[in-house]
Amino acid sequence: MAENMTNEQRKPSVIITIGMAGSGKTTFVQRINAHLHAQQKPPYILNLDPAVTQLPFDANIDIRDTVDYAQVMKQYKLGPNGGILTALNLFTTKFEQVLALLEKRASTVENIILDTPGQIEIFTWSASGAIITDAVASSFPTVVAYIIDTPRTSAPATFMSNMLYACSILYKTRLPFILVFNKTDVQSHDFALEWMEDFESFQEALADRERLDADGEQTYMSSLMNSMSLVLDEFYKGLKCVGVSAVTGAGIKEFFTAVEEAREEYEKEYVPELKRMMAEREKTLETFKQESLNAAMKDLEVDKKKTWTGPGKDPRADQFMDVEEENPDDDDGDETYLDPTHLGRPYINLSQQPQKGYGDASKWPRPG
Numbered sequence: 001m002a003e004n005m006t007n008e009q010r011k012p013s014v015i016i017t018i019g020m021a022g023s024g025k026t027t028f029v030q031r032i033n034a035h036l037h038a039q040q041k042p043p044y045i046l047n048l049d050p051a052v053t054q055l056p057f058d059a060n061i062d063i064r065d066t067v068d069y070a071q072v073m074k075q076y077k078l079g080p081n082g083g084i085l086t087a088l089n090l091f092t093t094k095f096e097q098v099l100a101l102l103e104k105r106a107s108t109v110e111n112i113i114l115d116t117p118g119q120i121e122i123f124t125w126s127a128s129g130a131i132i133t134d135a136v137a138s139s140f141p142t143v144v145a146y147i148i149d150t151p152r153t154s155a156p157a158t159f160m161s162n163m164l165y166a167c168s169i170l171y172k173t174r175l176p177f178i179l180v181f182n183k184t185d186v187q188s189h190d191f192a193l194e195w196m197e198d199f200e201s202f203q204e205a206l207a208d209r210e211r212l213d214a215d216g217e218q219t220y221m222s223s224l225m226n227s228m229s230l231v232l233d234e235f236y237k238g239l240k241c242v243g244v245s246a247v248t249g250a251g252i253k254e255f256f257t258a259v260e261e262a263r264e265e266y267e268k269e270y271v272p273e274l275k276r277m278m279a280e281r282e283k284t285l286e287t288f289k290q291e292s293l294n295a296a297m298k299d300l301e302v303d304k305k306k307t308w309t310g311p312g313k314d315p316r317a318d319q320f321m322d323v324e325e326e327n328p329d330d331d332d333g334d335e336t337y338l339d340p341t342h343l344g345r346p347y348i349n350l351s352q353q354p355q356k357g358y359g360d361a362s363k364w365p366r367p368g
């Protein structure tokens, strides 16, 4: 798909930067921004962190322009994390406008970068984070850049926790994933590559730090870590890894090579899955609509056939015939035949227009 596109048609890549607090997301965004500016290809940047006080780059769209995080905390009597989450939720209600702006700029930029809140779970485990991710991924080739603080991940247990977190995000978003080992100016990421490529070397690193219980047996923690590292071995297989230093700029070129590869993966794997999901959702919705309609018609039919045992003519007979022509202003108190609420189950309101925008889940399904 991507290969056939001319430059005019080529959509920008969206890079979503995610990482633990202090891993260097903002510095990394600043670095790739400088790199792209030096190549005369300025990116379009979205800041999604309402609590950041100073940004070392100019964001084209800044959540802080829309939502006053301090005011949100005060107004809703929230703590810092609740305030950030609520601010993000409020911003997400306007995300269709953000998408419209991105679409408008799509022909003039090659990269769109999202800087996410410092507290990783606010983006990765919130409905807003999922809506934003699905929305951009349904419109543009999107990759997740998972920023890792390399020096702080050099202990096997910490490394594994970080990888498990990365794994959970990968399975949640289903998007192409790049592990960005940051701060390589302080410590090289070679140890991580070795652990990821060679399962036994990681096992050895674990064994070096293994604590045995009083009987000289493996502790529960040690055996748990061994089992989990086996699971992760599978996860590492499809991953792209780069070592960078957001401070010195080392590895940034390699990062963009990885983005290019991830883009192809998006086209090959994410897009077909997205299309399949959309078609499936459309089909389910159609079936549900038809079933609701059939059920309503059947109920109507049953009622119609009920033998009238009262005196004189069946008073409902006229209503059955008049259903289509009925004047809504004639309130005779007995016009519930076509009101599906009496069925006591969800129904499709055929008169309701599909809701456009962020809430339209059928537009932004999540593959998988």
Ligand SMILES: Nc1nc2c(ncn2[C@@H]2O[C@H](COP(=O)(O)OP(=O)(O)OP(=O)(O)O)[C@@H](O)[C@H]2O)c(=O)[nH]1
Residues within 6 Å of the ligand: 019, 020, 021, 022, 023, 024, 025, 026, 027, 028, 117, 118, 119, 182, 183, 184, 185, 186, 244, 245, 246, 247, 248
């Ligand atoms: N040595 C070194 N320090 C770095 C690098 N990248 C970031 N830092 C430092 O790491 C600290 C955190 O960097 P930030 O960019 O604020 O990290 P962040 O993930 O955006 O932080 P929050 O959003 O507040 O969670 C700062 O002191 C940076 O100077 C790097 O490549 N090398």
